[in-house]
Amino acid sequence: MKMEAWIFGSTTIFLVLVSPAYWFITDAGESGADWTGTSALAMTTLLCAMCTLYLGFHATRMDARPEDLPDAEMADGAGELGFFPPYSWWPLWCALCLSTIVLALALTAWWLVVIGFALGAIAVCGWVFEYYRGVHAH
Structure with missing residues (x-):
């Protein structure tokens, strides 16, 4: 979970830098300009930040998974992985x-x-x- 939090965190940082740059480049401050891209980038930034906070919060409270350990063996990940629902109409x-x-x-x-x-x-x-x-x- 820590690696996923870092991936989403770096994406959030990237979007925090790109969103204002897009706003200035497209002159969204002018009347009649396109606000769609700026709004989409702002919402994407907030969504990535939310995922970062969620994954970072749970990464500190759960045991490390085998794929998170640098010295893990293949056998450490053996066993049941979870419930996968069958087909459904x-x-x-x-x-x-x-x-x-x-x-x-x-x-x-x-x-x-x-x-x-x-x-x-x-x-x-x-x-x-x-x-x-x-x-x-x-």
Whole structure:
């Protein structure tokens, strides 16, 4: 985790230097200039800073992983790596419901928005409770 924190920290430092430079180069201070790039760089800087703080905070409170140790052996990383969920059709239905809602908003078909939210609630519930029933029940 310490290495990941350093990677995000160096990216944050880079973005802190690049964001004002981009603002000055593109004359974003002028009226009618493009604020999109400056805003995107500022939000990216804040996102990288948030990841740096999170990873740095947890790196100090957890035991070192085998890949973080300079004298680690291959056998130190053996064993179960974690839980990986099997295939699922629920993300497809959630995406279809969201695309229906967005299309309905673009067409101003409010009745289709209601249908999209209703089907979306069913799809989200199916996705959340996927491991409580069926083949993959715990």
